[in-house]
Amino acid sequence: MVDDIDRQILTELGRDGRMSIRHLSEALHISRANAYARVQRLRETNVIRGFRADIDHIAAGMTTSAYVTVNLHQAEWREVGDRLRALPGVVHIALVGGEFDVILLVRAKDNTDLRRLVLDEIQGMPGVVNTRTLLVFEEFDTRS
Helix, strand or coil: CCCHHHHHHHHHHHHCCCCCHHHHHHHHCCCHHHHHHHHHHHHHCCCCCCCCCCCCCCCCCCCEEEEEEEEECHHHHHHHHHHHHCCCCEEEEEECCCCCCEEEEEEECCHHHHHHHHHHHHCCCCCEEEEEEEECCCCCCCCC
């Protein structure tokens, strides 16, 4: 069970995953031992699955982003999902209900790289029926 203090811990670590236990305990006005024990419990119960670097994809050379919607043969979802997860540049995969079956967030060096990823890699996969690409013009970070 996640309580209000746990949610505050998740918020603080969401802002800065490298925050020390000392700073976390000070920010939440709880003891270091309590903060440490709570973070440990959140990790052990997989509420916190890990810590990642927040990468500026443009500074890292991935200047083109797009959402790609995918329709697929339903019986082949698991195989297609495994292949999509293995593709460099696929950042997020969501199985959805509605007009299409899957939405991908992809990042590429440029439009040529995006074209290759979508037309050659994704559309060329067995089980993929069609795709639609929505180019991202600008992104806004909602964390702050």
